[in-house]
Amino acid sequence: MRPFASFLLAxxxxxxxxxxxxxxxQPVVFAASSLVDVLSExxxxxxxxxxxxTLSFASSASLAAQIIDDAPVDVFISADQAQIMRLxxxxxxxxxxxxVARNSLVIAVEAGNPLGxxxxxDLSRRDVLVALAAPGVPLGEYSRGMxxxxxxxxxxxxxxxxxxxxxxxxxxxxxxxxxVYATDAASASNVDSVVIPEAEAVNVEYVALDxxxxxxxxxxxxxxxxxxxxxxxxxxxxxxxx
Amino acid sequence: xxRQQRHDARVPIALxxxxxxxxAFFAVPILALVIRVPWSSLSGVITDDATTxxxxxxxxxxxxxxxxxxxxxxxxxxxxxxxxxxxxxFIRALCTLSMVLPPVVAGVALLASLGRRGVVGEILDDWFGxxxxxxxxxxxxxxLFVAMPFLVLTVESGFARSAGTVEEAxxxxxxxxxxxxxxxxxxxxxxxxxxxxVLTWARALGEFGATITFAGNFPGTTRxxxxxxxxxLESDIDDALLISMVMVVISVVILVALRGRWVGAxxxxx
Amino acid sequence: xxxxxxxxxxxxxxxxxxxxTVAAGETVAxxxxxxAGKTSLLRVxxxxxxxxxxxxxxxxxxxxxxxxxxxxxxxxxxxxxxxQDYALIEHLTVGDNVAFGLRARGVRRRRARERAxxxxxxxxxxxLSERMPSSLSGGEAQTVAIARALATEPSVMLFDxxxxxxxxxxxxxxxRLFSSMRSPSTARLIVTHxxxxxxxxxxxxxxxxxxxxxxxxxxxxxxxxxxxxxVAEILGLNPLSGQLRGDExxxxxxxxxxxxxxxxxxxxxxxxxxxxVSLHRExxxxxxxxxxxxxxxxxxxxxxxxxxxxxxxxxxxVEVTPAGFDALATEPDxxxxxxxxxxxxxxxxx
Numbered sequence: 001m002r003p004f005a006s007f008l009l010a011x012x013x014x015x016x017x018x019x020x021x022x023x024x025x026q027p028v029v030f031a032a033s034s035l036v037d038v039l040s041e042x043x044x045x046x047x048x049x050x051x052x053x054t055l056s057f058a059s060s061a062s063l064a065a066q067i068i069d070d071a072p073v074d075v076f077i078s079a080d081q082a083q084i085m086r087l088x089x090x091x092x093x094x095x096x097x098x099x100v101a102r103n104s105l106v107i108a109v110e111a112g113n114p115l116g117x118x119x120x121x122d123l124s125r126r127d128v129l130v131a132l133a134a135p136g137v138p139l140g141e142y143s144r145g146m147x148x149x150x151x152x153x154x155x156x157x158x159x160x161x162x163x164x165x166x167x168x169x170x171x172x173x174x175x176x177x178x179x180v181y182a183t184d185a186a187s188a189s190n191v192d193s194v195v196i197p198e199a200e201a202v203n204v205e206y207v208a209l210d211x212x213x214x215x216x217x218x219x220x221x222x223x224x225x226x227x228x229x230x231x232x233x234x235x236x237x238x239x240x241x242x
Numbered sequence: 243x244x245r246q247q248r249h250d251a252r253v254p255i256a257l258x259x260x261x262x263x264x265x266a267f268f269a270v271p272i273l274a275l276v277i278r279v280p281w282s283s284l285s286g287v288i289t290d291d292a293t294t295x296x297x298x299x300x301x302x303x304x305x306x307x308x309x310x311x312x313x314x315x316x317x318x319x320x321x322x323x324x325x326x327x328x329x330x331x332f333i334r335a336l337c338t339l340s341m342v343l344p345p346v347v348a349g350v351a352l353l354a355s356l357g358r359r360g361v362v363g364e365i366l367d368d369w370f371g372x373x374x375x376x377x378x379x380x381x382x383x384x385x386l387f388v389a390m391p392f393l394v395l396t397v398e399s400g401f402a403r404s405a406g407t408v409e410e411a412x413x414x415x416x417x418x419x420x421x422x423x424x425x426x427x428x429x430x431x432x433x434x435x436x437x438x439x440v441l442t443w444a445r446a447l448g449e450f451g452a453t454i455t456f457a458g459n460f461p462g463t464t465r466x467x468x469x470x471x472x473x474x475l476e477s478d479i480d481d482a483l484l485i486s487m488v489m490v491v492i493s494v495v496i497l498v499a500l501r502g503r504w505v506g507a508x509x510x511x512x
Numbered sequence: 513x514x515x516x517x518x519x520x521x522x523x524x525x526x527x528x529x530x531x532x533t534v535a536a537g538e539t540v541a542x543x544x545x546x547x548a549g550k551t552s553l554l555r556v557x558x559x560x561x562x563x564x565x566x567x568x569x570x571x572x573x574x575x576x577x578x579x580x581x582x583x584x585x586x587x588x589x590x591x592x593x594x595x596q597d598y599a600l601i602e603h604l605t606v607g608d609n610v611a612f613g614l615r616a617r618g619v620r621r622r623r624a625r626e627r628a629x630x631x632x633x634x635x636x637x638x639x640l641s642e643r644m645p646s647s648l649s650g651g652e653a654q655t656v657a658i659a660r661a662l663a664t665e666p667s668v669m670l671f672d673x674x675x676x677x678x679x680x681x682x683x684x685x686x687x688r689l690f691s692s693m694r695s696p697s698t699a700r701l702i703v704t705h706x707x708x709x710x711x712x713x714x715x716x717x718x719x720x721x722x723x724x725x726x727x728x729x730x731x732x733x734x735x736x737x738x739x740x741x742x743v744a745e746i747l748g749l750n751p752l753s754g755q756l757r758g759d760e761x762x763x764x765x766x767x768x769x770x771x772x773x774x775x776x777x778x779x780x781x782x783x784x785x786x787x788x789v790s791l792h793r794e795x796x797x798x799x800x801x802x803x804x805x806x807x808x809x810x811x812x813x814x815x816x817x818x819x820x821x822x823x824x825x826x827x828x829x830v831e832v833t834p835a836g837f838d839a840l841a842t843e844p845d846x847x848x849x850x851x852x853x854x855x856x857x858x859x860x861x862x
Contacts, residue, residue, distance in 0.1 A: 059476055061475065061476040061477060062475065062476070065475075065479060129376075131458070134459065134473050134476075136473055136474070136476050136477035136478075137473070137476045137477075156460070157375075157376040157458060157460060158376055158458025158459050158460055158464070159458075159459045159460060159461075159465075159473075160454075160458070160459065161454065161459070161469075161472060161473060161476075165454070165455075168455075169458070172350075172353055172357060172359065173357070173358055173359040174353060174357050174358050174359070174375050174376075406599075407595045407597055407599040408599045408600070408601055408602070410558075410560050410586075410593075410595070410599070411593065411595055411599035411601075412601070412612065412616070413560070413585070413586040413587050414558055414560075414586045414587075414589075414591060414592060414593040414670075415587075415592065415612055415613030415616055415660065415661075415664060416587050416588075416613050416616045416617045416664060417587055417612070417613075417616035418587055418616075419587075421616050425612075425616075426601055429603045430602065430603065
């Protein structure tokens, strides 16, 4: 029952966090879904500027859409550079975006790796069922890019809406493998990661944009993430550092 | 409206106010959608292969779902309304539970039972080589699981209402129970069946959570129109709006075509 | 050939316990107060519900035998049932309704429709066949229900309060139709709470009270030796024996003129309801053809009513309002005039 429970729980958390944010008082941070564990942990810790910060997690595209609709936000951390560009073009910020974390892609397999998958090319095998993220979402674009750059042809049985969907299919045993972020695979139980050398060529970056202008409440948070304490928290969860 | 009509149909003020408020509640979001849609790009989206493929799949699967819902749901409604089986209340709750469950949870339940490692799914795979997830039948199954309760409840209420001396009279005239069912009960219950079928079809057409969880998403096989819309939100909102309008237009066409014939039947009025 | 009924069954708080037979060609009326179990008895005979104990058979064929477990469902019994609410099938035309029983038994469509039209002609519903049930008046609906029952040529016909919902003129027409439908090969069982109806239409009466049979007999027998509350109430209805010739009813000491009846000349029983008789101080002018001078033998005031027993030449019970009676201002043993309209007198063969 564990994979089901964790999937359900993730779904409930995501659904709950999808709503808007508060204005005034506490700083508000919009962040891509993969950052949910590390940022939630930080917001509960004493001695960090993230303490009691209001966090909202969703896909980078829907967060950007909310910001365009004037949701009051101090910092936006996106997994998709295009969304950052979109906001800057629309005039929501003229500060420089800053990379705060990096991630890598891994192959997620069922605990114990029963099929013994070891290489990216193994995903082309006819007997292997693969789940990928859909084109259009950052993970999907990264996955597709990596596969075409290495000339590996994979026909997945499903294109999931996000990393959680891919992981769920793997954890439930409905597919044999999926391509997800290393951090997601690490935090999921019942799932093992297979590290692949081809992932080194893929640069997954999380870019933070300060939306508070010069006043700097947002900059304080971003600075913290770039500090030793922030970097150590990120590394602890499996993120690579900029 | 003539003076006579105005005075003959006097509606209590409170009802009128609340009623029109409800109309606004429904109308405003739809109108907002219509206003925001970039109509100039409509032809591009409609003729796009991905969209037509998803549209065809959605219509095809939702129609099959509706037919299956009638084939299975009418007998179930009969059992609930007319038989003496003990524990009917429990059975009814069980069969309509999927209406209350969040669709994704329903999808997880389907995976747990019919997935590759599912209770029944494993047997299907090992013995028959049949795998349901990621196939078109899986789309139908997901839709059926969440949408059939609508038909069951509507038709059950129809059967309960039609029970009475007419059916007894038919039997005294020499009609077998099956003849009574097909020639007397079903025609009398037809409005409820139609109403239930329309609700089922509408729910099936819009089904998303259970479908993407159980059947997955693959173009041509399992990518339905709602899934396409949801994914389009991630990359291009305008596309999402346009695809949504396609669904709205289809639904409006069907509902208007049926006009008052089914709306009244839900509440029992002919 | 006869219908043999032996039924015991618990229905709510009532224990139904009834035994009697109905011969082919005979019409038996089951009468009794509401709640006596009469409709339930009819439903058991039809097979819509089963008996707890007992046996029902027609012409030797067992319909329901509790001890042996034999049970024949309604569709296999050669019967027809006319329901109190007519139970017409709303989505079929009148013609298709009447043909329904034939079609259900496998008769081909054209033949069934022809036969349906024949039956409709017989009952006087010739022009109704293309109408829909919802457009029919009460009387028309009842005619159709009867036609539908007749179409299958049943051996046993069951009627549940067939005339209760009709207005006076429709009721008179319906009663005439019912009487004319009598057939030597068919046994008819009619349930009614209206004693006058039973007396008028039936060959024998079964009086049922609280689930048990209190009396069985011909109308005259039942009236002559009443054995129940219900029948005693009937007696309050002034049943009179006399001879009928044309529209003149001779009752020994005097004669009365009666309205249209359809009864042959000879010995009859006439019913004069207590409330249909008017009392006057002086000889009344105007329409009633039946006027006679009489005396008041007894007065009974109770329950806000005044019941008066008249003396010679026609000792009957009369019921008037207290105000009406006081207006007469008579003494006991005083003279008074009585009148009753011809149309208010009901006659039936003795």
